[in-house]
Each structure stands twice: as C-alpha cells, then as structure tokens.
Amino acid sequence: QEQFIGLPSYRVGPFGSNGASLYGGWIDYMAMVNARDGGVNGVKLTWEECETEYNNARGVECYERLKNKGPTGNSVFQPLSTGITYSVLEKVAQDKIPLVTIGYGRTDAADGRVFPWVFPMITTYWSQASAIVNYIGQKSGGMDKLKGKKIGLLYHDSAYGKESHAIIDKLAEKHGFEVQKIAVANPGNEQQAQWLQIRQSKPDYVILWGWGVMNATALRTAAKTGYSRDKIIGVWWSGSEEDTIPAGDAAKGYVAAGFNVAGANYPVIKDIQSQVYAKNAGNMEDKNRIGSVLYNRGVVHGIITVEAIRTAQEKYGKGKPMTGEQIRWGFENLNLDSQRLAALGATGFMPDLKISCEDHEGGGKVKFQQWDGTQWKVVSDWVEADRPLVRGMIEESAAAYAKEKGITPRDCSKES
Amino acid sequence: MTMTATASAATQASPYLSINNVEVIYDHVILVLKGVSLQVEKGSIVALLGANGAGKSTTLKSISNLLRAERGDVTKGSIEFKGNRIDQMTPNDLVRRGVIQVMEGRHCFGHLTIEENLLTGSYTRSISRSELKENLDKVYHYFPRLKTRRTSQAGYTSGGEQQMCAIGRALMAKPEMILLDEPSMGLAPQIVEEIFEIVKDLNSKEQVSFLLAEQNTMVALRYADFGYIMENGRIVMEGAASDLATNEDVKEFYLGLSGEGRKSFRDVKHYRRRKRWLS
Amino acid sequence: MLYREAGQFKASYQEDQQIFPIRQDRIGMAVILAFFFLAVPMLASQYWLQAILIPVLIFSLAAIGLNILTGYAGQLSLGSAAFMAVGAFGAYNFILRIDGMPFLVGVLLGGLSAAAVGVAFGLPSLRIKGFYLAVATLAAQFFIVWALVKFPWFSNNSSSGVITAQQIEILGFAFNTPESKYLLTLAIVTVLAFVAKNLVRSTTGRSWMAVRDMDVAAEVIGIRPMRAKLSAFAVSSFYCGVAGALYAYTYLGTVEPEGFSLDLSFRILFMIIIGGVGSIMGSFLGAAFIVLLPIFLNVGMHAVFGSAMPAGMASNLELIIFGGLIIFFLIVEPHGLARLWQLAKDKLRLWPFPH
Amino acid sequence: MMMNDMANVASSTGGGGRRIGEVILDLKNISLRFGGVKALTDISFDIREHEIRSIIGPNGAGKSSMLNVINGVYHPQEGQILFRGEPRQKMEPHMAAAQGIARTFQNIALFKGMTVLDNIMTGRNLKMKCNLFHHALFFGKAQREEIEHRKKVEEVIDFLEIQSIRKTPVGRLPYGLQKRVELARALAAEPTMLLLDEPMAGMNVEEKQDMCRFILDVNDQFGTTIVLIEHDMGVVMDISDRVVVLDYGKKIGDGPPDEVKNNPDVIAAYLGTSH
Amino acid sequence: MGFFFEVLIGGLLSGVLYALVALGFVLIYKASGVFNFAQGAMVFFAALTFVGFQEVLPGWTGLEPGSIAVFWMAFVLALASMVVLGILTEKVVLRPLVNQPHITLFMATIGLTFLVEGIAQAIWGNHVRGLDLGIADEPIEWVLDSADIIVSKFDVFAATLAGILVASLALFFQYTKVGRALRAVADDHQAALSIGIPLQHIWAIVWAVAGFVALVAGLIWGARSGVQFALTFTALKALPVLILGGFTSVPGAIVGGLIIGASEKLAEVYIGPFVGGGIEGWFPYMLALLFLLVRPEGLFGEKHIDRV
C-alpha cells in the first residue's frame, strides 16, 4: 500500500539553497514517518522529485508528469513558488489534486468557497503583514501607540512584494501610522539609494519584504547607514539563516516573522535524527542545517501533508491509499490543535491550525525570532493577525475573482 | 630574368617544401583539392597559377595549417618542410620554423594602427627593441607609403595600403619561406613591380623561398623560377617559368597573348579555343 | 540516392519558387502535418499535449520571431520575453475590456501591441550594432516587465499583478480540453510559420538579410536600412507577442509579469542558436531541443540513479550536462541543428557515394 | 580645362556606334577629409552619358572615396555635385540608387548568407512595389511580381553566364565569380550609371577578358554610363573613353587614354617607366 | 545638499564595484571579440571556491579557521582553480570554435555558464555563506563627523583595488607585446593565426586573467552580500557599464561604472518616488542606451569600422 506524493522542487538556481533545506526537511519527515510508523496507518509514503528551477513552464511540466504517478495519482501539489501556483491553479480543479501553498501563493484562495482545491495554509501574506503590524504595536506598548508612527516598507519590486501594499495601506488608515514604501529592483544586490532614503526619513520601523540576496544586502546596507537592526522586521521569506549568515555581524539583532521556528530541540526533529539520520539515511547533504528555519518549514510541510492524509483515511478507510479528492477532504477537515501538535512533537514548533470549508488558511498566527549573531531566538508568542480585516479583504477579492470567472461559490453549510 | 641558374644551384637532394598527393575537404562534404603534389626548392620562387576557384588559396592554407579555422581538413597526403611532416603543426609552430602565409584579401587588424599591425608580425620572435626598430625601418623602407600612414587605424586605410601592410607584417616575422596569396591584387602597377622586386631581393639576399599564388601571370612568370598551373583542384601543368611563358595555352589564357601578340581587351571574342589540357 | 533531385525539372519560375521545390520535401511536409494534426491528438497523452507539445509549439513561434530579427535581420535581441509579455497582457486587456472581442482578434491585437512596442525599442538599432544593441535590448526587457508590475491597470488591478486568461471561445466552441488547445495552438503556429517562410523568401526577407550581411552595401543598392530593421522588429515582436498570448491562453492559463523574465529571453535565444540562426525549421528543432532536453535529463537522471544520488547532486548534474551538450553541439555544428539536417540531406543526395 | 575636355570627347566618340551624350554628373571642387587625412582635394571632373570613364591613381589616391562621394556614402566637406544639372543636397546612398546609380565594391560586398539568385534579386528591390502583407501571403500580386522580376534577373544571369551557380550561397564561390555576381546585382537594378571599383582585381587574363566584354556589352547594349576604377592599365587604356588620374587626393590628369598615358605627371606618379 | 552628496558618493563607489565585474567582460571581449556571458558565473565560481577552501582548509591542514594563513592559502587555491578553469575553457570550448561567428562563441559561453554553475554547486554545495575580508563595511568616522556623509571604508578599499586593477590592465593592453596580440586576435582570428600568434596561449592567458578579476570581484561582492548564487546577477549590473564605457576599453569600464553608479542612485532617489520606485533595474540600461545613441560604440569603445 503506497501513497504517492509528487515533489516539484528546485535545488539549483537563485533559490536553490532555500530549496535544499525545504525539501530536505519535508522528505526527512516523510521518511521518518515511514521508518517510525511504517507509513500512515500502514500506507507507505512514496515520493518523487522533479526539478523546476523555479521556472513556471518547468513547474507545469512537473505537475503534468507527476499527476498520474502512484496508485492513486499525485496526492497533493505544493510548488513552493507563487508563479507555479498560479500556473496550475485551474488545472488542479480539473485533475482533482489539492494545491497546497503554505505561506505563499494566491492570498484570496483562502476563501474555500471560491477555491475548493487551493489551500494557502497557516498564514497568507495579508495575515502576515497584519501580524507584523500587531507585533510592532505590541512592542510600542499597544496598538494605539502606532498613531503618528512611521513605518518603512522595503519591498522586492515584484508581484510578491506588491502583495503587501493593499493591506498595509488599510492598516495604516486604521491605526493612523504613516507608511513609506520603498521599492528594491530585482535582484536587490544594491540598496545604497534605498537605505540612504531611510537614513534621511528615519522611520520607526522598517518591514523587510525581501527575497533572496535582497535580504542580506538590506541588513548589510542598514548597518552601513546606521539603521538599527532590531527595528527591522522581516517577513518569513526574509527570516532564515540563508538571509542572516551572509550578512555577517550586520544581521545581529534583526527580527523576522515565521510560521515555524528554528531549532533542533523539538521531539519531531529528534525523531528524524534518530529514525533517519542515525541509520545513515536522510536528505540533507549539510547536516548542520537540520533545525534551520527553512528545514523546519519543510518539516511543517511534511506534517501538514501527512496529517491531511491521516484525516482523510479516518473518513474513507484506514490503511488505504487515498485519492486526491479524498485528501482534499482531509485538508479541509484538518485540525491540528495543541493536543495533536503535542502528539506530533511539534508544540511551539508551529501554530495550531484548523481548516474549514470557508477558511483554507486556518489560523494566521506567526512568531517572531531574533538573530543573535549565530542563531534565531524566539522573542514573541504566537501573534495573531487582524482576522476580521484580513478576512474581509480576502472575501472581497475572492468574490471579484468568482465574478470574473463565472464561479458560483460553494455553500459551505451543505458540505459534510 | 633568368633566375633559374641560381635556383638550381640551391637545389638539394630532398625538396625543401613538398606536398604529396594532398586532398582537402571543406565542411566534411566539399572536396576541393583532389590530389595535389608540388615541390618548392630552397631559395626558389615558385608560382602557383590557375583560374578563380582552382584551389590555389586552399593549397597554401593546407601548408600553413589555416584550413582548420575554416572547417577544412587535409584528408589525404602529406606535407613536408625540410624533411619533417608539418601537417599536424599549429600555425604558430610553422611561423617559428619560418613558414608564414600572407593571406588573400588583406586581413589587417582593422582596429590596430598600421605600426601596431607590423609589430604584431614579430610576435613569434624575441628580439631587442633596437632590432625591432631596425626591422620596422626596413619594412618602411620597402613601403614608404606605410610610413606616412603609420598611426592610422588599418581599417581606414585604402585597399592597397592594407595589402602592403599585410605583406610588411609577414616580413616582420623574418620568415624563410613565404606563402604569398595574390600579392598584387588591388595594387597599382608600380607597386606590383616594387613588390616583386622586394620578393626577388629577399630571395636573393636573404635566401627566402616563395610559393606564390598569383593571377598576374605576366609578372609572376617573370620573377618565378618554376610554375604550376592548377585547375579544378588538380595540377594540370608544371614546368620552368620560362617554359611556361612560351607555352601556347598559357600565352593565350594566362597572358592574353595570341599569335599576333597582345590583343586589345576591346576586341577579344567571346568564343575561344578549348584549353588543350582539358581535352 | 534516396534524396535526389535529378529528374525533377522545373518548367516555370513559379514552380521554382514553391516553398518546397523538391518533391521529397513536399511529401515529407505533408506527412508531418498530417501526423501532427491527425495522429497526435488521438495518440498523445495529456501529459505530452499539455506539458510538452503545446509549449514546444509556442516556443517555436517565439523562436521564429526572434529568428526573424536575429537570424534574418541580424539584430541580436535579448528582450523577446518582454515582447511575449506585451502580447499576453495586450490580448488579455483587449479581450477583457472590449465586449464581444473574438479570441483570435484579441490575440492578433496583442501581437500588434507587441509589434508597436517592438518598433519603439527597435529605433536605436538604426545606430547601435551587435552586442551593444543586444545589451541595449535589455532595457526593453527590464522596463516592460517593470511597467507591467508597476501599473496595476495592465493586470486589471489584481493585487499580485497576475492575470488569469479568459476562457477561449471561437464561434461558440470552447477550447478547454488539452486536445482542442493543442490543435488551436498548432493551427496558429502552422499558419504563422508558413507566413514567416513566405516573408523570408520574398523581397522583405531579402532586404532583412541584406541589411544583416552588410548594411552599407544594402543601402547603396537602395534598401532602406531603417525600413528593413524596423519591419524586422515589428514582425519579430508580433510573433513573440502572439506566442506570449498563446503562452497565457493555451498553455499556462495564468501568468505574471515576472514569468517573462530575462531567463525566458535567453531560453528563446538558445533555441535559435541551437536550432539554427536564420532558419524557420531550425526554430522548431531548437525549441524542441531546449524544452525537451532538461526534461529528458531530469527523467533520465531518475531512471538511472533513482534515489541513489542526492537530489541536489542530480540537479547540478543536469545543469552540467545541459551546458556541456550546448557546447558539444556548437562544436559539432556551429550553424545549428537545421544545418545538421541540411548536411544530412546533402549526404543523402550523394549516398552511397562519399563525395 | 573644361573646354579642352569637351574637344577631346568629341574626337573620341565613335567606336561601336555609341553616342556619348550630355554631362550627367558634374563634380565641382570636391574636397573630402577624414580627420587629418585629406582623401580628396579640390577635384572637379564630369561624366557624360554613355561613356566609360575611368579613374586611376596610386593606392590611397582617393579613387574609392571618389565613388563613395558619387553615390552618397561619403559627404564631401566642400564642393558641389550636379546630377543632370540639378545640384545635390543631403545625399543618402539609397537616393543615389533611386537615381539609377548602381555600383560594385572594392572589397566584395555581397550578402554572404544568401544565394546568388537572392543576391541578384536584391538588386531589383527598388523596382518592387509589393509590401510586407503581400509577401506574407505570397499569392497573387506578390507572386506575380516575384516572377516578373525573376525573369529580368534571369536575363542578367544569362548575360553574365552564371546560370550554373544560381542557387549556391555566395560565400562559397571563388573570388572571381563573386565579383561577377556583384556585377550582376548591380545590373539587375537596370542602372543608368554603373560604378565599378576594381572589378577585375584578382582575376587572370582570361577572366579579365570576359569581364571587359561584359562591361563593353552593357555599355553598348543598354547605354549605361560606366565609371571604372582599375589598376590594369591594359584594360583601362583599351576600353575607356576618358580617364581621370588622381594622386594623393589631387587630380593630376584628365583626358582620353592616349593623352593620359603620355602625361609626364601621370607617368611619374603612377605608371612608372616600365610601361 | 549633504544628502545629495551622500547619494552621489555612494553611487560613485557602487559604480566602481560594477566596473570590477565589467572589467572581466572587457578583458575577454578585447582579446577574442567574444562576449563572455559566463563572467557572472565565473564570479560566483571564484567566490564559492574561495570560501569552500576556507571551510575545508583548517580540516586538511590543522590551521586555525579564519586565520591569515588560511585566507591566503584559500586565495591561492581559488586563483589556481580559476587559472585551470581558464585553460580548460580554451582547450574544450574555444579552440574548436576558432574563427566562428561571434554569436556562436557567445552561445558557447552560455553553455559554459551552466557548466560552471553546475560544477561549482556540485563541488561546494549550494548553501549561502558569509565572507569576511576583515574590512568593516562602516562609515569612515571623520567624514561622518565633519560632513555627516557616509563613506564606507569597505567601499573605498574596493574602489582602490578596482582602480589599481584597471590601471595595470590598461597599461598592459596598450603597451605590451601580448596586449597588442590580444587586440589583434579580437579583430581577426585567422589573420592572427597566420602570423603565428598562438591563439591557444593567448586565450588561456586572458581567461586566466579574467578568472583573477572574477575572483577579486567575487570576493568583494561576496563580502557585501554573501557568497550565493545571486553573485551571478552582478553581471546584470555590469552590462550597462560595459556598453556605456565601450566593450573594448579598460578605462571605459571605470568611467562607465562611475556614471552608471552615480546616476542610477540619484535617479532612484529623485525620480523613483514619482513613478513608484524600483527603477534601478532598467534605468542604467536606458541611460546607457541614450549615450549609445550619441556614441554607438560607447564612450571609449573602438569604432565599428564599416567601409566599402
């Protein structure tokens, strides 16, 4: 009995180093489940990687190549690239394969009524922006203290970076702070002009909405121009070791959001060490990176995937490989409460999560970590987003999409 | 113009440069030389004559090994210089051994000045500054026109100036054997004479041997000791230059002379006799 | 002597001017077209249609576009992907904003917008040559993508800059199966490929090539370099634009500006160089080569090594082999696959004799 | 000087029944400089309809530059050019082509990537009327036009006897044939004036004879005015009507061949004593 | 006004760093007429090899990690690797392609790009590393105190290094025999062969020197933004510099760098806000384009000789 999972991965190219950790964590988790539990209720997990080079066309090819593999076809498609996500967004509904995008992808797909097959889980870009503002509010001693403050938004000048604008503007209006948006052209290995602007306008905080080499360069240049690093709050694609190590000392004090934390001291990671690496298996070539932010994020991907399969089996029959349609149900009814997280050995490792027919996001909580020069240290509890505000925007946007495409939203009260 | 005496005196037992039954194919399919054999004695001037496309340049390039850069290959036969096979040597080796080619169609380095062009000619030699200067002066002495244009970029000089530059550049390498491809092309009559005088000079004073592909048969045969005539990738006739110059066919087809002497270009008829060697 | 022309005489110039003057070629072409139009939709799996054939066709079209500009008119360009983007976003907006806009007209207008933008960025080519021009075309590449991201109007105010192609409908028939999308793409590409072939063998094509080979001489003969270059830019960008629209509509369905990155431009350039600069046929061969090679390598790598090799190593090895093969092909035949094909035909003509 | 020329022309008319006509191109006091290099200094001469006008002179004298001035590639700093009595303004090469001036080049300027036939067809470019959209379809009008012009081109091909190489890419042709193709391309434009820059360089006598015959035939049959640069004095003296001699950018002689041949300045500067 | 100068000076210094990468392109273009697309990959390869050796050397030799000795050993080994890479490139890629059209050679260097990227990552892995050259990237204090302008020590160091490199290479090309031969090769491969210039050696030398320049550029850029794949993108910053200064001019690289660096920063600060910013991606190209319209061969490039 096997359950097949297709892994569109990227291990070369500009994001190759991110890919290595992410897929490493994910694959290691699945290998650990196979080794420790003999799979999910006896159903072995199998997988195959397909190199996308972070390229949309190749991502689509991988999608098509992987979709019919294994006894029940591909269980879930997680491209780890917003571009590829968009490219397969419509195909997944036809092929009945759930599309899971954790912490990236199309934000308004969190409205499960319009996007039954898409799961932007744990948190979306909008929730993240809102959580960051909330965190800044906390640090300033309450949301009301935000009034009159100035927040810089240093963003990667791309669709990804611009995702933040709408929500930040809304929040600025709501809380009365001022936003200074500063674009950084791709790839962002030069930011002299931007940081001199920041030096001149002296914002109270800078949100770093960066990507790849842009992050390290931002920290470096901030140090050069004398902007205090603990006033820079990064998003989760700016908050990994890959971003801080190259910045060297300049990264010390820098804070970043994350929907998972770093560290190897969690039971789930220890299980991986003892069940997989102790037997000389394991996907990571560089073992030092086990427990890094991105590796742990990979583990989160693994946990969610496996738990969705498990949930589906509970409804459709334990010990049987599930079809994509059944797994979709699994995702939609996924409930990782603190009890379940404890059982998984992931307490504090990732936020609790409850997905429903309407809400494919399921929490929107992030933690903040600070880089102390050698590693990430958690400096906050789980911080919630401004859920009503974000949800309102999501529904509005999803409704517009539904209108444009002529989709009638599902009636969730009729779903079982 | 009887150079034959000196040339035969220099003749040695083994030929200086010899090409034996060489076949050349371009691009793996175009067969251009179909078994060419020829010899150059030390200290002689040998002319290679023939119509356009006969394969003269190809022959020269197969000796100097510049063929490979044009995706051509010597597929059969051998080439020897002073008794050594040279078909596998790089052009650099050959220049060091004293064999240099002056390519057809000028090929100056357009962005370098005339003087820089000449200086690159001595690349293979390690000589002192003063020696270099001396050499340069010698070339300027042969081609005074070059001296006046020495600081111009070669690309902007006239066709004839470029031709002089290319020849002068080869002289800078102090060669023993020069493969001259159409030296007279595009040069004013006076300069053509001068160039051939230079050839003769180098030949008699410095014992430089020449293999020259030339269209100006009249002048070529006047200065050469020996000649080969090529057609369609084969040698169709060979002989002492003086003999060739009196051959009826050569006279008619290569010198433009017929029974009654030189004919005006205005009066040449369209239909002519077939060449006897094609019969 | 399978492939021989002897015995095929042409009695009129008209016959001599056919696209395929040699009978074997005509038969071959008919067989190929029949195969791709009739057999393939029936035989090929969804994977082949959607993940291989459609993109190969679309990239072939883009490669033809670039080939017209670079191969025929001699203007090296690194901005093809940007012109594809203009085509995609152009078609999207025309279809979105004008009620009842027929799909094909929308695509055509998308192509024309690309042509207009292409002409604007082609203007410097009148003065700038060679690699200077190539680098200068990067201005187009970066500027266009930047503008598409920056001005939300282009993506109908989508928060992420992503556009979702509308349903394709021609005369009431909806193209939503892979087969129908494939046939639609194939039809458009075939027609445009023939048009391209016509253009390059006509006066227009000759003036492009003349400008490419020696523009001073061309001008002395009476060819206007400006007209030739700009028309090449226009036609080339038009092809890229249509390819971009198809990329959005029949292939991906949803596209973002960044998808049309410099990387894609280079990929198209590889196609024409590997396929053969200055050859319509080569564009197809090159596109197939560049699209298929990484996939075959990826699949092959899995088949050969399975999980024995670390995944990162496998990916790097793919990259190394890909680069190595490009170099290898160039050394074997610098004029590309099309030339290899030509040489093979030359040999066949003589076969079994060596020369 | 001018008067003198006229007289000479009158006396040399005749041969082959050609009628030498009016002055069609009149160059007055042309000077051309490139930075410090004076390529042409104060040169005046004229070209009459139907004549064969040769320009000779040592290397670097400015002959090619003169042709480039005539067809608008170079713009002289001083002087005036009258074409059929009209003074020329702002000349671009393609305008010269439109006026019926065609030429060949010293360093062959064929389109290397194209076949012989295509190269010659480009010569007819100016006479073609179809546009890009016609070409895209290649039916009807475009095809008719193509065939019509192909016929003309075939005439030129027959005339120059290059039928056998019609479909060969020019890059692979031997030098002499390339020169001939270049001539064919120029002739395809049916020019009224043909500028030939060393058309016989790198040819043997036999080929030169052929080339001379082509030039004479063109001149004879179509009345094309010919401006010829050539270093082979045999050719120049045999076929020209009048000869201009340049040296270092200055005119040192002008007149019928016999007169030029015996001009002491010309002998000193160019011909040398051996001829 | 202080702010203006700050931006200007920062831009000029950045520009010099662009020039450092551009220099590698110039070298190879000047010597073979080849536009070496792989230059960015070489920068990445060099830097990665350097830090790779820095990581493994202590294990091999027992030296203290981060010590001066390790630094220089790694430098020498990385340099040796670049030389080997240069020689191999000549042997495997260029030699069989002598006298081919430039676009073919250009394409071959694209193939080389993949090869070099793949090999670098296969050997050293692809994770991101920091690189510390021991020169702090912090403002020079007395300038900051007296004029309130930030001038980074690191940038000044890098600029000085670039200046020295440029000066020595310019002299080399103009006045030495090999330099002259290099320029000759760029004009006409075949003619160069015919007079006995050994293309093989020449190219091996040039690629090795370009490898050295890539190493220097890689170290400087690696120290600024970490040693990671994105180093290959430095090429994109160098290209406008290259065309502005002229493909064939060593001093042009510096001048082009200064102009591009300063104007792109000023544009981002003063024009950017009006159009939504992020114009640094295309602005340098547009600027270079404008310059080219006036001088099609760049400020100091060799004129394209086009005669009939």
Ligand SMILES: Nc1ncnc2c1ncn2[C@@H]1O[C@H](COP(=O)(O)OP(=O)(O)OP(=O)(O)O)[C@@H](O)[C@H]1O
């Ligand atoms: N690179 C090449 N590729 C293919 N064919 C070639 C090549 N070079 C020369 N040829 C062919 O080889 C034949 C001989 O050419 P070659 O240049 O040797 O003639 P040639 O005797 O020097 O003529 P010319 O007097 O015109 O210089 C010609 O038919 C020519 O077309």
Ligand SMILES: Nc1ncnc2c1ncn2[C@@H]1O[C@H](COP(=O)(O)OP(=O)(O)OP(=O)(O)O)[C@@H](O)[C@H]1O
């Ligand atoms: N574009 C240019 N730039 C600079 N100098 C030039 C240019 N064109 C010609 N010259 C110079 O002008 C002079 C005349 O050149 P031109 O080519 O007209 O000579 P020519 O009489 O045709 O000589 P040849 O018989 O050698 O071809 C030469 O010294 C040449 O260097």
Ligand SMILES: [Mg+2]
């Ligand atoms: Mg020859």
Ligand SMILES: [Mg+2]
């Ligand atoms: Mg001339």
